[in-house]
Amino acid sequence: MTPPAVSFEVFPPKSVNAAFKLWDTAQALAPLEPRFFSVTYGAGGSTRDLTHDAAHVLHRTSGLPVCAHLTCVGASVAETMEIADKFHDAGVTDILALRGDPADGASRFTPHPDGFANSVELIEALxxxxxxxxxxxxxxxxxxxxVSQHANxxxxxxxxxxxxxxxxTQFFFEAEDFLRFRDQCAAAGIDKPIVPGILPVTNWTSARKFAERCGTRVPAWLDEAYRAAERDGRTDLLSTSLCTELCSTLIDEGVDALHFYTLNRPELTRDVCRALGVTPKNTLSNVA
Structure with a gap:
């Protein structure tokens, strides 16, 4: 099995301790030579400045490619494009362009009066x-x-x-869900790369709530597996095994790149990558 290319998502720190955790995550995962680190953007644009600062510092101190999230939420077109320009000026030229989650706990997305109406408009402008x-x-x-998978x-x-x-992609728990989607996209004429998003489960209760919020199906067998693992104190072992098996199946089906949602907790992601043959090649030493 040829090891896949990998990339990792982190989120910007909101405290000094969280800043150290982000840097520890980068130190742990950078030796795996990821294609890039992506830095998230809080709901409603709540971490806009933090995202910029974290992306800038991570790029400058590690020398690694950084992909900054950018959303349509809570900003005018001019403000959003100004943020994009600041990313570019900081050496961050990869952007994950998203509509973004509704602001202030709202149930539906409402565009800013002077902002982009949706992610397509944002992508066109960028x-x-x-x-x-x-x-x-x-x-x-x-x-x-x-309204439907076809519309999606x-x-x-x-x-x-x-x-x-x-x-x-959003994360999923069974390989067939991604493979079916990949085939549907190909049938629709999409020929650009679609990279599966992988969530190594560090906490099943939190992961399950996250899945419910974003529409990810939770198989009944997975609930039972984690109930049993929690009784035996073996959740980390189960998570590593399941995540490695999921990734291996995808690779066997021709997937050559994986994107891991690390939640700034690198250990499980690192263990899965190593199980897939993605081994350390360097050290992160260019610390500012």
Missing amino acids: ALKGTFNLRVGAYPESHPDA IQYLKRKFDAGADEAI
């Missing part, structure tokens, strides 16, 4: 600049706001037509 590598989100089990796939196609270079 693509016109001609200076960014653009990634977008994709939803193997359909976006919660999509057609909207992804619109993102690619608008200028996106690559898509990263």
Whole structure:
């Protein structure tokens, strides 16, 4: 089995201790030579400045590619494009362009009066600049706001037509969900890379709640497996085994790149990567 290319998502710190945790995560995972680190953007744009600062510092101190999240929420077109320019000026030229979660706990997304109406408009504007590598989100089990899986796939196609270079999916628990989606996208004429998003489960209760919020199906067998593992105190072993098996199945089906949602907890992600043959090649030493 040829080891896959990997990339890792982290979130910006909101405290000094969290900043150390982010840096520890980078130190632990950078030796695996990821394609990039992605830095998330809080709901409603709540971590806008933190995302910029974290992306800048991570890129500057590690020398690694960084992909900054950018959303349409809570900002005008001019403000959003100003943020994009600041990313570019900081040496961050990869952007994950997203609509974003509704602000202030709202149930549905409402565009800013002077902002982008959706992610397609944001992608079009960024693509016109001609200076960014653009990634977008994709939803193997359909976006919660999509009326059907067909509409979900057609909207992804619109993102690619608008200028996106690559898509990263929401996480899923069974390989068949991604593989079916990949086939459906190919049938719809999508020929750009679609990278599966992988969530190593560090806490099943939290992961399950997260899955419910974003429309990820939770198989009944998985609930039972974690109930048994919790009784035996073997949840970490179960998580490592299941995540490695999921990734191995994807690789056997021709997937050559994986994107891990680390939640700034690198240990499980690192263990899975090593099990897949992704081994350390360098050390992160260029510390500012």
